[in-house]
Amino acid sequence: MFLKKVMVAGAFIMLGNTAMAGCGISSGNVNVLSNDFPAIQAVTAGASTCAGDGVTVKTNLTKDHKDIMVAALTANPAEYTSVITSNSTLVTLMNDGLVRSLDDLVAKHGGGLNPSQMVTVDGKIMAVAFMANAQHLFSRSDILEKAGVSSIPATYEDVLAAAKAIKSAGLMDYPVALNTKAGWNLGEEFINMYMGTGGDFFKPGTAEVAVNNAHGVATLNMLKSLVAYSNPDYLTYDSNATQAEWEAGNLALATMWGSRGGAVMDGEGSSEAVESSTVLSSAPTWGNNARPASTLWWDGISISSNISDEDAEATFIAMMHGISPDVIKANNAAAVWLGKGYTPSKASAGVSATAAGGAAPYPMLPFMGTLHSALGSEISDFLQGSESAEQALSDIEAAYTAAATEKGFLQ
Amino acid sequence: MKNRTFFWFILPSLVAMILFIALPIGSVFIQSLYIEHGAVLKEVKSCGPFGCKDELQIDVVATSQLKQEKPLGKFNGFGTYTNRNHLAVNEVRDAWGSSPNWKIYFSKVYNLPFYRALAFTLTYTFLVTPLVLILGFCIALAVNSLPKKLKGPTIFVSLLPMIVTPLIGSLILFWMIDSKGILGASLQWLFEDPNLSLKASPTLTWIMLIIYGVWHSAPFAFIVFYAGLQTVPSETIEAAMIDGASRWERTRYVILPHLVPLIVFISLIQLMDNFRVFEPIVGFSAQASATSLSWIIYNDLAGGEGTFFGSAGATSVLTILGVAVLLIPVLIRTWNDFNRKAA
Numbered sequence: 152m153f154l155k156k157v158m159v160a161g162a163f164i165m166l167g168n169t170a171m172a173g174c175g176i177s178s179g180n181v182n183v184l185s186n187d188f189p190a191i192q193a194v195t196a197g198a199s200t201c202a203g204d205g206v207t208v209k210t211n212l213t214k215d216h217k218d219i220m221v222a223a224l225t226a227n228p229a230e231y232t233s234v235i236t237s238n239s240t241l242v243t244l245m246n247d248g249l250v251r252s253l254d255d256l257v258a259k260h261g262g263g264l265n266p267s268q269m270v271t272v273d274g275k276i277m278a279v280a281f282m283a284n285a286q287h288l289f290s291r292s293d294i295l296e297k298a299g300v301s302s303i304p305a306t307y308e309d310v311l312a313a314a315k316a317i318k319s320a321g322l323m324d325y326p327v328a329l330n331t332k333a334g335w336n337l338g339e340e341f342i343n344m345y346m347g348t349g350g351d352f353f354k355p356g357t358a359e360v361a362v363n364n365a366h367g368v369a370t371l372n373m374l375k376s377l378v379a380y381s382n383p384d385y386l387t388y389d390s391n392a393t394q395a396e397w398e399a400g401n402l403a404l405a406t407m408w409g410s411r412g413g414a415v416m417d418g419e420g421s422s423e424a425v426e427s428s429t430v431l432s433s434a435p436t437w438g439n440n441a442r443p444a445s446t447l448w449w450d451g452i453s454i455s456s457n458i459s460d461e462d463a464e465a466t467f468i469a470m471m472h473g474i475s476p477d478v479i480k481a482n483n484a485a486a487v488w489l490g491k492g493y494t495p496s497k498a499s500a501g502v503s504a505t506a507a508g509g510a511a512p513y514p515m516l517p518f519m520g521t522l523h524s525a526l527g528s529e530i531s532d533f534l535q536g537s538e539s540a541e542q543a544l545s546d547i548e549a550a551y552t553a554a555a556t557e558k559g560f561l562q
Numbered sequence: 563m564k565n566r567t568f569f570w571f572i573l574p575s576l577v578a579m580i581l582f583i584a585l586p587i588g589s590v591f592i593q594s595l596y597i598e599h600g601a602v603l604k605e606v607k608s609c610g611p612f613g614c615k616d617e618l619q620i621d622v623v624a625t626s627q628l629k630q631e632k633p634l635g636k637f638n639g640f641g642t643y644t645n646r647n648h649l650a651v652n653e654v655r656d657a658w659g660s661s662p663n664w665k666i667y668f669s670k671v672y673n674l675p676f677y678r679a680l681a682f683t684l685t686y687t688f689l690v691t692p693l694v695l696i697l698g699f700c701i702a703l704a705v706n707s708l709p710k711k712l713k714g715p716t717i718f719v720s721l722l723p724m725i726v727t728p729l730i731g732s733l734i735l736f737w738m739i740d741s742k743g744i745l746g747a748s749l750q751w752l753f754e755d756p757n758l759s760l761k762a763s764p765t766l767t768w769i770m771l772i773i774y775g776v777w778h779s780a781p782f783a784f785i786v787f788y789a790g791l792q793t794v795p796s797e798t799i800e801a802a803m804i805d806g807a808s809r810w811e812r813t814r815y816v817i818l819p820h821l822v823p824l825i826v827f828i829s830l831i832q833l834m835d836n837f838r839v840f841e842p843i844v845g846f847s848a849q850a851s852a853t854s855l856s857w858i859i860y861n862d863l864a865g866g867e868g869t870f871f872g873s874a875g876a877t878s879v880l881t882i883l884g885v886a887v888l889l890i891p892v893l894i895r896t897w898n899d900f901n902r903k904a905a
Contacts, residue, residue: 215864217867218863218864221869238610239867243867243868245619245620245622246620246622248622268611269609269610270608270610271607271608271610272608272609273606273607273608274607280610280611324756324757332847333849333850335867356605357618358603382741383741383757383759383762384741384761384762386762386847386850386851387761387847387850389847447611447612449612489611506612511612512610512612512615514617515608515610516617516619517601517603517619517620519867520867521867523867524867528861531850531851532673535764535850549646549653550646550675552646553645554870554873556597556645557598557642557873558598558868559598559600559601559635560601560603562600
């Protein structure tokens with residue numbers, strides 16, 4: 152009798168063990184490098200449930216992932232088996248051939264994925280996207296109402312008019328905010344605004360920059376008109392600062408990341424009045440163009456080249472668990488998920504509207520990052536009024552050309 | 563000391579210096595002479611959650627072959643040094659030819675990233691260094707004349723700015739001078755200007771960074787001078803007092819000459835430290851208004867998308883040259899002192 156009990160108990164323990172390693176992985180190492188925000192924390196936590204019996208799952212979530220990923224994946228074997236990438240970082244990794252094609256892994260283990268989640272380059276699946284993000288408009292309906300603005304602004308011209316109304320009604324001195332911290336953030340604002348003109352960043356088929364034109368001048372002038380309604384400290388405002396200002400009730404109109412929507416609406420860090428009157432809507436259009444002035448971003452899973460096929464398979468299966476419908480359902484409000492199991496929420500309305508409005512994705516070009524850096528450092532002079540738009544654009548062109556030559560994109 | 567003994571005596575530090583100083587600088591210099599291979603680009607169809615597009619991508623196979631043959635990259639000589647993002651030789655020459663007067667010429671040169679960073683770096687170095695010397699000396703004199711009981715706690719409190727990590731110190735001040743912070747709001751009240759913001763105007767940002775630099779480094783000068791003050795011979799001071807020298811005259815003609823070696827020492831350290839000013843620019847998010855040579859290096863390596871090893875190497879070598887030029891007068895002085903003493 153006793154022996155029987157022991158055997159049954161033993162069988163349960165063994166069952167338990169296989170269930171723990173229950174993602175169907177027999178062995179392998181999973182080590183994930185990624186950015187750090189709530190949606191990604193949910194994904195890596197989901198992947199970590201595959202740990203057990205011969206399978207190790209380690210994660211490193213850091214804001215500095217961009218700075219270490221190339222060195223970490225160049226090593227052989229690579230330090231990380233997977234990097235959670237986005238439009239811009241995937242290109243950087245592909246430039247050096249550091250991520251592998253996922254065609255066979257998707258065919259074998261990716262049955263539950265939507266076809267739209269596949270990021271393919273030259274016919275090969277290089278990443279599996281799991282969430283979308285974009286900057287879009289956040290408005291305070293109560294303040295707009297008090298200022299006599301009847302509807303949520305749909306264009307940046309409307310935003311300017313509403314800001315003027317709010318200011319002249321004495322409600323706020325600085326109602327507008329964008330993520331305008333000099334550097335990457337400011338570069339991104341230029342790219343978003345320029346996207347709204349429909350212009351191209353580069354001469355077709357080449358790495359030669361093409362923003363030094365009438366579209367570029369108009370973009371700079373629009374940015375300058377907007378920051379005139381921003382706090383004078385705007386060149387130090389990153390996405391954490393704008394979120395804090397929003398939650399403190401100091402802003403009425405802001406262009407912020409969609410992934411901040413959940414954080415603003417989470418019932419923490421803000422007053423009831425601010426939260427209940429926050430409206431998320433599409434990124435505005437401007438200048439009689441139809442395309443919203445924003446760029447669409449995805450975050451997705453990539454697998455390193457310099458690892459064994461066994462580890463690659465284990466990593467892929469674990470990450471599929473990380474983005475499974477169960478994880479998505481449990482964290483529905485954390486992001487605009489692209490996988491099955493997602494039901495659109497109030498917090499995701501802005502990103503969905505921006506995508507539906509026809510906003511373009513952030514260009515997946517090898518030299519886009521170089522232009523982004525040049526933009527980030529060269530346009531603050533213009534915004535501060537110490538040089539003309541034409542001068543700023545020719546500075547951007549010159550800075551980009553020198554940097555792209557060093558990178559080998561221009562000969 | 564015999565030459566042979568001297569050699570064995572110096573060998574460990576010589577080896578360490580070659581390994582940890584000379585070789586890294588050499589490798590940085592070599593890296594600065596190279597740029598990346600020309601990328602082989604091809605147009606491919608790329609698709610994602612938001613649709614498909616024909617876009618240029620790097621032909622990894624063709625490019626990796628080039629990389630394997632020559633891993634350092636393409637030899638570029640001093641091309642990186644002279645390009646627009648560094649010494650900008652052509653741009654400076656063009657500006658000279660096309661500028662009707664000095665003011666326009668300087669504003670054109672100042673528009674170039676390297677010279678803009680150099681301008682702030684030099685201004686910072688040449689304002690902070692003397693101010694630190696003066697302030698440190700004054701604090702040392704003041705503390706030295708305190709009653710014994712108060713000295714300990716005062717020294718501890720005076721040293722605090724140096725104990726705080728530069729990045730943390732500047733972040734703390736960054737929030738204090740925010741228009742809603744205690745210092746920022748007080749200034750607005752004091753000047754009766756609700757729009758006053760220290761972070762908004764380049765001039766105020768420079769002043770703020772320089773004040774931060776003095777605040778951070780003054781304790782170093784203070785503690786060195788304070789130690790020096792303990793060695794001023796009391797006989798000389800008493801003799802000066804008997805001769806009827808005032809407090810000012812004693813300081814000027816007895817104490818200061820006694821402390822000259824320390825002034826040289828502090829200047830040397832401070833010139834080097836201030837020339838590579840970096841943390842406050844990051845901490846104060848000041849890059850829109852003020853950049854430094856070290857900040858440019860950081861930005862090339864970790865600031866944006868992608869890394870620029872050649873650029874970072876070139877700026878590093880130029881910074882080393884800058885430090886060398888700055889230190890020459892001080893070193894010549896030390897050398898002369900040494901020879902005088904030897905003779």
